[in-house]
Amino acid sequence: MKLYSDDELAEKLDTPIFHLVGETADELGLECYVVGGYVRDIFLERPSNDIDVVVVGSGISVAQALKDKLGRKAHLSVFRNFGTAQVKFRQRVEENGTEKPTYKEIEVEFVGARKESYQRGSRKPIVEDGTLEDDQNRRDFTINALAICLNKERFGELVDPFDGIYDMEDGIIRTPLDPDITFSDDPLRMLRCVRFAAQLNFFIDDETFDALERNRDRIKIISGERIQEELNKIMMTRTPSKGLMDLHRCGLLQLILPEVSNLDIVETKNGRAHKNNFYHTLEVLDNVAHATSGADATEMALWLRWSALLHDIGKPKSKRWEQPMGWTFHNHNYLGAKMVPGIFRRLKLPMDMKMKYVQKLVDLHMRPIVIADEEVTDSAVRRLISDAGDDIDDLMTLCEADITSKNEVRKKRFLDNFRLVREKLADLKERDFRRLLQPVIDGNEIMEMFHLTPSREVGALKQALKNAVLDNVVPNEREPLIELLMKKAKEMKLV
Template sequence: MADNTLHDTLPEILYSIGDLADTQGIQCYLVGGYVRDLLMQRPSQDIDIMVIGDPIPFAHSIERKLGGRNFVLFERFRTARLELDDPRHGPILLELVGARKESYNHDSRKPITEVGTLQDDLSRRDFTINALAVSLNRDTRGSVIDLFHGNEDLQLHRLRTPLEPEKTFSDDPLRMMRAARFSSQLQFKLDTRTLEAMQAMHQRIGIVSRERISNEFLKIMQSPQPSTGLHILYETGLLEEILPEITAMSGIEQVDGLGHKDTMLHTFQVVDKLAEKSDKLWLRVAALLHDIAKPVTKRFAKSTGWTFHGHEVVGTRIAAKIFRNMRWPQEPRAYVQKMIRLHHRPIPLSGADITDSAVRRLMFEAGEDLHDLMTLCRADVTSKNPRKVRRIMENFNLVEAKIAEVGEKDMLAKWRPPVNGKEIMDELGLSEGRVVGIIKKKMEAAIIDGLIPYDHDAAMEFVRTTWQEMQQGNDNQSC
């Protein structure tokens, strides 16, 4: 189809690129996600331009004549990247690629590439909504080239592959992950053939590197409604291939007519509820993993029914394994484990007989992540009984009121001990080791329990006294 409505929406610098292409007899087109987002009127940053022929000399021409900078060449892929300034849009990142066709060996993700036509290039794209092009040459500038009815799929909110889905997914199995990701980001539905192909081919994801899989998975977790993509991964079998610990939570087991809720479906609900309140990626991951140990800690007793004792502690160990297997960065692991370990701690504090020290201890353990913990705990309430939900939320309100009443809230929410380990060593003439750690923990516990104030001098006096008592105890034992 041809549609000139995009002509006036393009950054001015792209007109200049089109004019430069005309002087060199080159056909060039906007392609990929930038075109999709233009048609959907969504913001988009990176711009891909496809050239019929060799893009490298043309990229150098753009750099010289249009003031490009930060030029990077990927010769193996016949691709160049550079940055340009646009009068209205400011700096834009531009990537130039040559039209190509690709073929693959069955057990490899490395494509065999050849110079191709416009149709060759668009047909190798993952989905029809990404197989649209916009001409930049003056005579046809702004016209949309739609060889696979991608615009229709945009209107219908439908995800479909340009070629047979079996071929598209066989060439690059990561596209199955991308199907779940786009569905989750855009709230598009998969067409029947695409979904069936993913169900039939899900095991082929095994030839894709774990890093690429994790990248797509985390994009699903960052989408407005992550459960859309998570459900697709589950229904197609992909989730079992990449995160079997999650699928192990699915299903309801009954004994003596007593069943527990489907933990996986509950978890997906928790993730969505939390996503409504927070865009923090690793808090969302914590929501996904908060009940990860329930399958392995599940027990049934006739007197008490189903229990999951210790699932918070066991869950931290399973989370560490998942972080390794998924090649996730290790820096946020401790944060996620903290959220898993503490997610059942706040609600018991709503009782009238709870002491200030119990509240302080939670504040100390959560530290600066206390607000995130409370956000997760509220999202964890997924009951369909409105009276039960109201009662639990009122209890959370009581907990937060108690936290405020304890005082020192701002201090404890950003906990830093008033005396650190180095100061203890300097004061007592000790070298680093177990004894320093014991003294430091005793000092922190004394502050939490309200035995001494949060004060440097008081803490240091406590340190000296504790050390003296420890020495006296050692002397008594030696007598």
């Protein structure tokens, strides 16, 4: 964080767009301020592309006048129902000696200063025109309530009525007004509170956190779409466990993701306790986040993190006490995979291949661990490739993250064996082995040979051929497979 004087802020905003907005507002006799995240990120020395401007008066009129100044290169969108407008245009960037000039897209959102009031059953506010003070009062957190004047006479002047600067210095998330009113009026702000704390690595003010606990039931009026938007942002932070832990401590996680919250239980029997699977899950999630961070992180990084968060959700249903083994969680991966579609549906997460990807990784996450706990055979690795397909590398990342044992000898053994699994995977990929995994005789040919319709018998014969190829019992060639097929058909009394 860096503190700036008003003169230094004027230098930070010394770009054509801010002078043009201020000049336009001056011509209309209106006050205007850049507010919110753009101002916050100046002090936090973070890049920001979201420019929000508050006008004491009509924000739409300033946007329209700015569009006229910019001419055909600008695009204006007006949302009269919300009293907002957006101006988009391309601004030329300094060439820095390059032959071809470059441009960047600029978006400026305009809104008139307003005050809001809420009805208990809705987060849609009743809006009235207001002053800058009214507008800052309605902001969610003090760090988002800062404003910098753009009018010529006061250009660069900071307006910070709630000491948001000091909260940023102290790393605190706090509401400008009574947090109970702030969260009750718009319960989505509770998730935003946790999200900002996770993104900025800040702490939530004690009074504000207590209000999260008191108002948590209000989250029930928020749609799944809005909840998952905030959850996804928390999941993509550097250390997502911080946000998940705050959600759990205040009771929000039990309401929006009870399947994860329910992992926070430890039972003891005959002096033997199982590990706390909630804290284990957070550790696995952080391990995956560390492995999928950085500029090279793909879009699928989010869904790999969701796989980590949900990988053990089947454990409460599968938990059994068995003598002499103790606590067991047999088939928790299978039960967890069955729970994934319901969670995605409830949170309005995509029900397409992204959901199927998460479901597959939850289902398969024990397979590499079983392989790594035994001798790493070609046959076992071939089966894993066949079942995981193109997601094999992500599955291995999840499984390596899942080794959180405090027994360093055991942990090293697993990770060393995982290294062997990866080496075999690389070797098989190099030889294009996946091409050979599907037997050359398919189900249609089997049905034609034995005059069958789609049935359990056809499936059994297909599986017998596939197992033989995977186990390297026979080469993936027609003659030996036909011979094996006839033998199996006789055993099944099909010929």
